[in-house]
Amino acid sequence: MTPSRIAARVRRIKPSPSTSAADRANELRRQGRSIVNLVVGEPDFDTPLHIRQAAAAAMDRGATRYTLMAGTVELRQAIVDKLRRENDLAYEMNEIIVTSGAKSAIYSAFSITLEPGDEVIVPAPYWVSYPDMVLASDGVPVTVACPESQGFKLSPAQLEAAITPRTRWLLINSPSNPTGAAYTHAEYRALADVLARHPHVLVMTDDIYEHIRFDGQPTAHLLQAAPELRDRTLVVNGVSKTYAMTGWRIGYVAGPRDLVAALDKLLSQSTGNCCSISQAAAAAALSGDQGFVAESVAVYKQRRDRTLALINAIPGLSCRSPDGAFYLYVNCAGTIGRTTPEGRTIAEDGDLVMYLLESEGVAVVAGTAYGLSPYFRLSIATSIDILEEGCARMARAISALR
Secondary structure, three states, X not given: OOOOOOOHHHHOOOOOHHHHHHHHHHHHHHOOOOOEEOOXXXXXXXXXXXXXXXXXXXXXXXXXXXXXXXXXXXXHHHHHHHHHHHHXXXXXXXXXXXXXOHHHHHHHHHHHHOOOOOEEEEEEOXXXXXXXXXXXXXXXXXXXXXXXXHOOOOOHHHHHHHOOOOEEEEEEEOOOOOOOXXXXXXXXXXXXXXXXXXOOOEEEEEOOOOOOEOOOOOOOOHHHHOHHHHHHEEEEEXXXXXXXXXXXXXXXXXXXXXXXXXXXXXXXXXXXXXXHHHHHXXXXXXXXXXXXHHHHHHHHHHHHHXXXXXXXXXXXXXXXXXXXXXXXXXXXXXXXXXXXXXXOEOOOHHHHHHHHHHHHOEEOEEHHHHOOOOEEEEEOOOOHHHHHHHHHHHHHHHHOOO
């Protein structure tokens, strides 16, 4: 047998399921099918004008060259100010590094810390890329199923049971993709009490959806509840979701100096610095008028409430109301075991997702991609009209099941 030219760490991972689902929907659309695409987790708003103007001004003044590897002074200062102002977290500029998106930050953090066989605790449901980023870094993802009955959140008992001598990281995403679940101050404190008994465990907080909250309250942060964990916590965030800047590709990390220095070293030999124009735009986003944030969240809340009502009116489906983010994680247990008009059995959530796509042209992502079934995820980052049409099509498809 001819040996593979592809490294084992790459062969271990799979393509992003959400990307694959979006590609399939786009393929059907190119074939002339009417497709309601509820897959992509991307704001449907334009980047606010003042942010775009800051980018244009940066180009006009010639800010088109390499920046410091860790990011421009302007942007890192804006991040320091944001963390102090919004999260009551104090960091120095040399504890901040800017990355090409939050995904790059997470992957790079695993790359600088994981030795072969090191374990990363990943509560499920999880963002689809987490386990594969661990695998690509020679680590072992330890997924812990967090059922709907406990709000899709990790319990202290589950955390205690999952920790071993090989545990390197606990990864927490709040509000969560795909469930929208958000941890409270008290829940973080309870997890921190467990972590206190295991000082070898590092913690990574993926805060990318922190501003998309539907109760009008700020999102609690682990380090607010447990400041003693600061020296072993990496705070990961970015501008993509909050400011509709997905294409600008700016994330950032705040954390202990040794980890940030190691990230700087790795990225200096791999990606190099982030786009200078995007950094200028991100600085304006963090430091400028925040009116867009509240306005967009109000729209997401309207979409959430309307779509929840429509989903929960479909026999066989149910959905817990998310605390934040812009997704619904729909329980489809009531459809499992039923058959399609063509006689195919819906044996698991992936079958239902394919049936919805092929029969009615509704594209969603199966819960198997997020580590907890039987569910599917749909994005509400699209118009009410599209969401209503998607729900009407789902209702038709599911009413036809026998």
